[in-house]
Amino acid sequence: MSTPFTLLFALYPGVTQLDFTAPHQVFSHWPAAAVHVASLEGAPVSASGLHFDRLEALETVARCDLLCLPGGPGCTDAMLDARFMAEIRRLAAGAHYITSVCTGSLILGAAGLLQGRRATCHWSMLESLSLFGAVPRAERVVRDVHVITGAGVTAGIDFALTVVAEVSGERAAQAIQLGLEYAPAPPFDAGHPATAPAAVMRDVRERQAAFRTRRLAQVATAAAALKAR
Amino acid sequence: MSTPFTLLFALYPGVTQLDFTAPHQVFSHWPAAAVHVASLEGAPVSASGLHFDRLEALETVARCDLLCLPGGPGCTDAMLDARFMAEIRRLAAGAHYITSVCTGSLILGAAGLLQGRRATCHWSMLESLSLFGAVPRAERVVRDVHVITGAGVTAGIDFALTVVAEVSGERAAQAIQLGLEYAPAPPFDAGHPATAPAAVMRDVRERQAAFRTRRLAQVATAAAALKAR
Numbered sequence: 001m002s003t004p005f006t007l008l009f010a011l012y013p014g015v016t017q018l019d020f021t022a023p024h025q026v027f028s029h030w031p032a033a034a035v036h037v038a039s040l041e042g043a044p045v046s047a048s049g050l051h052f053d054r055l056e057a058l059e060t061v062a063r064c065d066l067l068c069l070p071g072g073p074g075c076t077d078a079m080l081d082a083r084f085m086a087e088i089r090r091l092a093a094g095a096h097y098i099t100s101v102c103t104g105s106l107i108l109g110a111a112g113l114l115q116g117r118r119a120t121c122h123w124s125m126l127e128s129l130s131l132f133g134a135v136p137r138a139e140r141v142v143r144d145v146h147v148i149t150g151a152g153v154t155a156g157i158d159f160a161l162t163v164v165a166e167v168s169g170e171r172a173a174q175a176i177q178l179g180l181e182y183a184p185a186p187p188f189d190a191g192h193p194a195t196a197p198a199a200v201m202r203d204v205r206e207r208q209a210a211f212r213t214r215r216l217a218q219v220a221t222a223a224a225a226l227k228a229r
Numbered sequence: 230m231s232t233p234f235t236l237l238f239a240l241y242p243g244v245t246q247l248d249f250t251a252p253h254q255v256f257s258h259w260p261a262a263a264v265h266v267a268s269l270e271g272a273p274v275s276a277s278g279l280h281f282d283r284l285e286a287l288e289t290v291a292r293c294d295l296l297c298l299p300g301g302p303g304c305t306d307a308m309l310d311a312r313f314m315a316e317i318r319r320l321a322a323g324a325h326y327i328t329s330v331c332t333g334s335l336i337l338g339a340a341g342l343l344q345g346r347r348a349t350c351h352w353s354m355l356e357s358l359s360l361f362g363a364v365p366r367a368e369r370v371v372r373d374v375h376v377i378t379g380a381g382v383t384a385g386i387d388f389a390l391t392v393v394a395e396v397s398g399e400r401a402a403q404a405i406q407l408g409l410e411y412a413p414a415p416p417f418d419a420g421h422p423a424t425a426p427a428a429v430m431r432d433v434r435e436r437q438a439a440f441r442t443r444r445l446a447q448v449a450t451a452a453a454a455l456k457a458r
Contacts (some may be wrong), residue, residue: 018254023278024383025247028277035278044282047262048257050250052272053282123410140414152410153254154386161416174419174429180247181352181381183420184413185369187390190403191412200403
């Protein structure tokens with residue numbers, strides 16, 4: 001492991017910003033860490049009206065200790081982008097930890113990095129992980145040797161604290177948790193299909209329906225391409 | 230209330246990015262909302278290595294339904310910036326809701342917007358609210374009529390879901406919570422001084438000590454200025 005411990009978030013168009021901004025905030029309070037954020041050619045990335053500028057170019061990042069793929073509506077387009085995926089494979093080959101938040105694990109899967117590995121994902125796409133040879137687990141944070149994956153969006157906080165504890169110990173992680181006042185108190189218990197009211201589940205499924213059909217087709221294409229490699 | 234419901238995050242140098250990126254993510258999934266992000270003159274804002282570009286100029290925002298002040302290490306500099314504070318007072322005068330996350334409530338306080346109001350803040354600065362005539366409350370989200378404040382950093386998620394439920398009802402908020410898989414599972418119970426191990430509390434206090442001294446002096450200056458208005 002190098003000093004500092006270098007972490008890299010690999011962004012792409014259509015990323016969900018909280019998937020990386022939340023763990024980025026955790027890691028930015030970690031004295032031992034150097035956090036990098038990169039995209040293909042360092043192109044700026046926009047996400048729901050926030051615009052991220054001055055990104056590094058993935059092509060110029062020699063290596064990192066931890067590679068993190070955030071998820072988002074654009075994740076299936078990203079996994080079909082040969083240049084992006086070549087950079088992900090190259091950086092993963094040199095990393096100690098290969099990680100993701102939300103549907104970022106589908107990108108890891110499409111890159112062939114999850115074969116035989118237990119991993120998690122946003123609940124809505126969890127089962128798709130098996131198309132890439134991964135073993136889907138409906139847990140908040142899943143660790144399988146050097147692969148650490150977080151569930152949907154907000155799981156990125158739990159994921160990041162788990163990473164800090166793994167590398168620098170519990171006390172370091174707890175100090176960051178206290179600094180970020182991470183003592184969550186959701187006003188409702190609706191954050192998971194197991195607890196959400198049926199009507200709310202229906203609303204979300206309906207809103208996602210058209211998008212989901214396209215997404216599943218892209219996952220199937222990526223899975224076929226992986227098998228053919 | 231206008232349609233769409235317009236929300237404005239007012240940024241400044243030294244803001245903590247998760248204080249606004251987390252509620253921004255919640256609000257961006259809210260069909261009834263239009264979310265704006267602005268700074269003085271629309272100047273880009275950097276936070277711990279993330280660079281936010283293409284911001285609106287506070288001066289050009291005519292009004293908003295909800296004004297939100299995120300917190301951060303720069304909050305006390307911001308409250309001593311006369312131009313910034315003039316914009317905050319102007320926008321607050323036209324808003325239905327005046328809100329904050331973390332130490333953003335100190336800015337509201339310095340603007341004279343919390344006199345006699347119950348409000349919360351990051352635990353480390355909570356008591357300072359009383360210097361601005363507010364009534365500090367050690368709660369995750371505090372509502373006092375049109376003033377809604379969230380506690381430290383990650384409380385921004387709980388704050389934002391509370392706002393959505395208030396304006397559009399519980400079902401709308403729960404659908405967003407499910408979409409963001411907000412079923413938090415912190416790996417440790419160290420997110421608040423009441424539960425953090427003593428050694429961790431000491432680590433955080435020690436790290437903050439020098440910064441805290443300067444910050445408290447700035448709060449005192451802002452409080453004196455408010456009294457003299």
